[in-house]
Each structure stands twice: as C-alpha cells, then as structure tokens.
Amino acid sequence: MKKLTVHMMVMVSLMAAAVMVAAPRANATVKIVAASPELADIARSVGGNKVSVESVAKPNQDLHMIEPRPSYVTKIAQADMILKVGLDLDMWMDALINESGNTKVNKGGPGYVDCSVGVKLMELPNSQITGASGDIHAYGNPHYIYDPQNGKVVAYNICVGLDRVSPANAAYFNANYQAFIAEADAKMKVWLHELAPYKGRPVVIYHASAIYFLRRFGLKEFATLEPKPGVPPSAAHVNNVINAMKASHVTALCVESVYPLSYPNTVVAATGAKLEVVPYSVGALGTKSYFEMIDMWVQKYKQALQ
Ligand SMILES: [Zn+2]
Numbered sequence: 001m002k003k004l005t006v007h008m009m010v011m012v013s014l015m016a017a018a019v020m021v022a023a024p025r026a027n028a029t030v031k032i033v034a035a036s037p038e039l040a041d042i043a044r045s046v047g048g049n050k051v052s053v054e055s056v057a058k059p060n061q062d063l064h065m066i067e068p069r070p071s072y073v074t075k076i077a078q079a080d081m082i083l084k085v086g087l088d089l090d091m092w093m094d095a096l097i098n099e100s101g102n103t104k105v106n107k108g109g110p111g112y113v114d115c116s117v118g119v120k121l122m123e124l125p126n127s128q129i130t131g132a133s134g135d136i137h138a139y140g141n142p143h144y145i146y147d148p149q150n151g152k153v154v155a156y157n158i159c160v161g162l163d164r165v166s167p168a169n170a171a172y173f174n175a176n177y178q179a180f181i182a183e184a185d186a187k188m189k190v191w192l193h194e195l196a197p198y199k200g201r202p203v204v205i206y207h208a209s210a211i212y213f214l215r216r217f218g219l220k221e222f223a224t225l226e227p228k229p230g231v232p233p234s235a236a237h238v239n240n241v242i243n244a245m246k247a248s249h250v251t252a253l254c255v256e257s258v259y260p261l262s263y264p265n266t267v268v269a270a271t272g273a274k275l276e277v278v279p280y281s282v283g284a285l286g287t288k289s290y291f292e293m294i295d296m297w298v299q300k301y302k303q304a305l306q
Pocket of ligand 1: 136143207229
C-alpha cells in the first residue's frame with residue numbers, strides 16, 4: 001500500500017494537470033455503491049468525509065435472495081466505485097454493473113473492488129463446479145465478513161480502491177485505514193478474551209454463515225438446521241439435529257436475524273437449548289456499525305454458551 005501511495009503521490013506531483021482531469025479532485029466526493037451494509041459501513045470508515053456510500057442490500061435482507069431495484073442501475077451508472085462481497089453471494093451486482101454501462105466500475109476498471117480478494121476462504125469446493133447441482137456457496141463459503149480479521153482485509157481492499165480512484169486523497173484514506181486496523185485489533189483482544197472460556201464448545205446454527213466467526217473464536221459448528229446451504233430446514237432433518245444434540249448434550253443455538261424462528265423454537269422446546277438471535281447485517285437488531293455488529297455476535301454467543 002505504501003509503495004502504491006508513494007507512486008500515486010509522484011504521479012500527482014509530476015503530472016498534476018493530467019491527473020486532475022482523469023481523477024476526482026481532492027475535495028470531490030467519491031460515490032460508492034456497496035453490495036451489503038457491512039461493506040458500506042467499512043467504506044465509510046476508510047473513506048470518511050471524502051465518500052458517499054449506499055448499500056444495495058438493506059439490513060436484514062438475505063444476500064442470497066436479493067432482487068435489486070432497477071433504480072440501482074442508475075446509481076451504479078453514476079458511481080465512482082462499487083464494492084462486491086464476491087464469490088456467489090452477490091452475483092446480482094454483476095447484472096447491475098453490466099446494465100449500467102459504467103466501464104469505470106466494470107471488472108478490471110479502476111472503481112471495481114471485490115472485497116473477498118486476500119480472504120482465506122473456507123469450504124472451497126473439492127470437485128469441479130458444473131452448476132448442475134444448483135448449490136449455493138459454489139465457490140467456497142462467502143460469509144467471511146463475520147470474522148473481524150476479514151473485516152480488516154475488506155478495509156484494505158477498499159483503501160487500495162480509493163487510492164486508485166482518488167489518488168489526491170490517498171494519505172487521508174491511508175490514515176483512516178490505519179485507524180480502522182488499530183480499532184479492530186484493540187477490539188479483537190477483548191472479544192478473544194470474552195469467548196476464551198468457551199473454546200471448543202459446539203454450537204448449532206441455521207445456515208452455514210457463522211463458520212468464519214466460529215473458527216476465529218475456537219468454537220465448533222455442531223450442525224446446521226438447513227440440510228445444506230440454501231435448502232430450507234425440514235422436519236426430518238431438524239429431528240435428526242435434535243436427537244444428535246440430546247446425545248451430545250449440545251445446548252447452544254445461534255440464528256442470524258434474517259431467518260424464521262419456527263424451527264429454532266422447535267429445537268428449544270425439544271432440547272431446552274439456549275437460543276440467541278444475532279444480527280445478520282449492520283443495521284439489524286439496532287447495530288450501527290460493523291464493530292457493533294461483531295460485538296453483538298460475541299455477546300449473544302457468550303449468552304448462548306453460558
Ligand atoms: Zn450462504
């Protein structure tokens with residue numbers, strides 16, 4: 001990043017006039033359209049008052065099920081930057097970008113940021129993807145955002161993208177990025193400490209969305225209420241989960257706020273498990289930022305495991 005920044009600075013000083021024509025001025029606002037409220041919040045942290053950010057997905061909208069409004073084509077047509085979750089979670093963003101005709105934010109364009117770049121992916125497919133099975137999570141598990149270490153990777157990708165589209169503000173973006181990393185590291189110490197007593201404990205989840213969070217904090221996925229990602233729970237499968245929970249004395253059940261609670265309540269009635277609902281996205285359950293969202297996950301998991 002430092003190398004890139006210095007390079008950009010030199011470009012600005014040597015070819016000021018040319019660069020000013022090609023890139024927004026230092027005081028121009030960079031217009032960002034993000035796929036999810038999490039990416040939007042991290043972009044606000046890194047971009048500060050030099051960016052305006054909107055999210056296509058609203059809080060508590062399942063990212064696998066988004067049908068974006070046509071108005072987003074217009075917004076993307078006017079955007080300087082787009083932020084994608086990547087993998088197969090927000091392929092609807094590609095359709096919007098294509099429709100917009102905005103080459104700046106097309107794949108390979110200066111304003112195209114795939115936030116998954118550099119994330120160590122889990123559940124990578126071990127056989128070739130044919131599309132025949134219709135599975136979701138076809139390119140690996142896309143729910144990496146619930147591990148705060150990956151939030152740092154996202155912030156890095158956004159910072160690099162901002163340096164590219166608004167090089168005159170690179171120093172400002174880099175300072176905000178460093179502040180974000182410092183805050184994430186400080187909070188991580190606290191979160192690790194809070195969940196340390198529960199290391200190795202099994203948790204039942206609804207969709208396979210929590211696996212990056214579980215790995216980070218040393219917790220174990222015992223079962224999912226969905227028989228496989230994207231396939232809704234069935235009575236037969238939930239019954240199997242209930243029997244396995246009883247046999248192994250598993251008592252924690254954590255469900256993101258986007259899922260219906262009928263089957264989770266069935267599990268609670270049958271096993272006496274502690275059910276906690278965690279925010280699916282920034283803005284869900286009253287959370288106002290990415291760090292607040294992760295903090296609520298830590299608190300709710302703690303409660304479920306007590
Ligand atoms: Zn998923």
